Amino acid sequence: MRRFGKYCAMLIVLVFILSAAGCTLIEVVPEKDRQRVVAEVYGEKILKGEFLDVYNQQKAYYGITEEIEKDAQYKDTIKEIKKDVLEQLITRKVLQKKAEQAGFTVNEEYINEARKELEEQFKSYAETLKQQAQSQGEKAQGEKDYLEEARNEWRKQLNNAGLTEEEYITRRAEDIMLEKFAEKMLEDVKVTEQDIKQYYDEQLNKQKQDPSLVETALVQLYRPxxxxxxxxxxxxxxxxxxxxxxxxxxxxxxxxxxxxxxxxxxxxxxxxxxxxxxxxxxxxxxxxxxxxxxxxxxxxxxxxxxxxxxxxxxxxxxxxxxxxxxxxxxxxxxxxxxxxxxxxxxxxxxEKVFTLEEKKEEIEAVVLDDKRNDKWNSLLEEWKKEAKIKKYENRL
Structure with missing residues (x-):
């Protein structure tokens, strides 16, 4: 779904897949504190331990040290990050519930898709390792050696995160399931000829009036x-x-x-x-x-x-x-x-003005993404209202 896919992923996929630089979870919070309730969704509890697992990954990913966390000048920023992590967890709980009601559950099909996706990532990374070695004048190793190196690096990062391979696969399978659920909820969104024409006329006028907009336009309609x-x-x-x-x-x-x-x-x-x-x-x-x-x-x-x-x-x-x-x-x-x-x-x-026919497919894709985003936001707002959400941000 192009841009919608990326947007949707931000809402339903938490930071379980760590960056290549590595993310280490720091378990320094007493177990009792981890059992505190930080939110409730449909009457189900979200514990502080769940929050901390994701928050600590975010900290490591963005390089937030304990010193930065304690620094007064970053107090508001840290607070916003924590609120955002909690919102991610709440959103995921809401989506899990709505997906279940719609008949979407993690099954063998999604598990296998997650495994296949991971294997493709291994192959891609192995090829990158091979090209790096060749560019540095190193003698190429066998294909299996690079593949094994890619797997070992991933297992190391997974171990640092405190996840088993099966836990990772299950979580990724759930991500895929939620993506399929989102697709189902939005399958009736359509783009009309009038939508396309309106977008073309409005955006062309803006780009001609201010050519600097062309540089960042989703669809370039004018070339100065x-x-x-x-x-x-x-x-x-x-x-x-x-x-x-x-x-x-x-x-x-x-x-x-x-x-x-x-x-x-x-x-x-x-x-x-x-x-x-x-x-x-x-x-x-x-x-x-x-x-x-x-x-x-x-x-x-x-x-x-x-x-x-x-x-x-x-x-x-x-x-x-x-x-x-x-x-x-x-x-x-x-x-x-x-x-x-x-x-x-x-x-x-x-200098050129691109015709509507030249840009019709690009415009249709952008407008479709926008309409999907609008509907998705509306659905989320509706679902969250019925979820009877309670937040205890003072416990973060």
Missing amino acids: AGWVRVKHILIPLSSEEREGYYNLIQQGKQEEAKKYLDEKLKAIEPTAREVYDKVKAGESFEALIETYSEDKSATNKEDGYVIYKGSGLFAEEVEQAALELDEGEVSQPIGSPLGYHIIKLYEKLP
């Missing part, structure tokens, strides 16, 4: 003049050199940082010049991207980047030089904190 399509070859500085430069900037040592950057760029300038000469000699820009550029993304190799004044995709000096090129022209090597960029301007894009 001055946009160009480029590709670049990036001869990179090392990660250590980049870090060294930014550390100096953070310390307020601008002059020292500039001198440091100039020195590091000078060391890679011969390579940048060699690549530039190859471009001017007629070698394929795309082939040189593949051979020399750090940026080998599909975007850079295929369609390229669309930039404009203030787009922020490149350093300011790189962007400015790119915008001054003519179609088909290639820039001299341009230094930035990332290294040397060689830019080729492929196309100067004219």
Whole structure:
């Protein structure tokens, strides 16, 4: 459900899946305190222990230390985070009840889907580990080795969270079940031709009046003049050199940082010049991207980047030089904190108003998401009223 899926997940999926950085639950609260009731939903109790398990995960995820928690300046922020965690738990209880009433329960189908999803995540992470090893010049291991490494890392994080593998699978299966329930509740939401036309007219008018809105628009209906399509070859500085430069900037040592950057760029300038000469000699820009550029993304190799004044995709000096090129022209090597960029301007894009037909599918998806969100919020409000919710926030 695109945006709705993400929005819905925020409401029904608590932070049970920990970040790659790892989250450790800190059990420092006496068991008696964990048995205190912090909320009631449909007469069912939510205990402080349930709250703390999720809250401590949130703390670890956002790097909230005990010192920060005790700091007076963060008092209101911590209070809001706690209230938000409690609201998540309450919402989940409400949804569990409504799903059960609608005949949705965790079954073998959802359990198997959770296992399959997890296995796909393992494979994806294993491939990432393999690519990282290859980019660092390490000899590739067998496929099973990377897969096992991915599994071991996950088990370590799971153990830190105090969860067994089966507990995790069951919780994820319940998440999936609640997502299916939400889909069922919203299956009758439709988008009309009038909805699409109204969105198009209103948003096009706003974008033409204020072109800066185009940059963040969910559907781009207008393209101002001055946009160009480029590709670049990036001869990179090392990660250590980049870090060294930014550390100096953070310390307020601008002059020292500039001198440091100039020195590091000078060391890679011969390579940048060699690549530039190859471009001017007629070698394929795309082939040189593949051979020399750090940026080998599909975007850079295929369609390229669309930039404009203030787009922020490149350093300011790189962007400015790119915008001054003519179609088909290639820039001299341009230094930035990332290294040397060689830019080729492929196309100067004219001002354009996109037609309704061109954007109809995109608009329909956005409007559908909005209407689903509206109905979902309305349903939640209705369900929470009937749930006879009681909160005891002073016990958090």
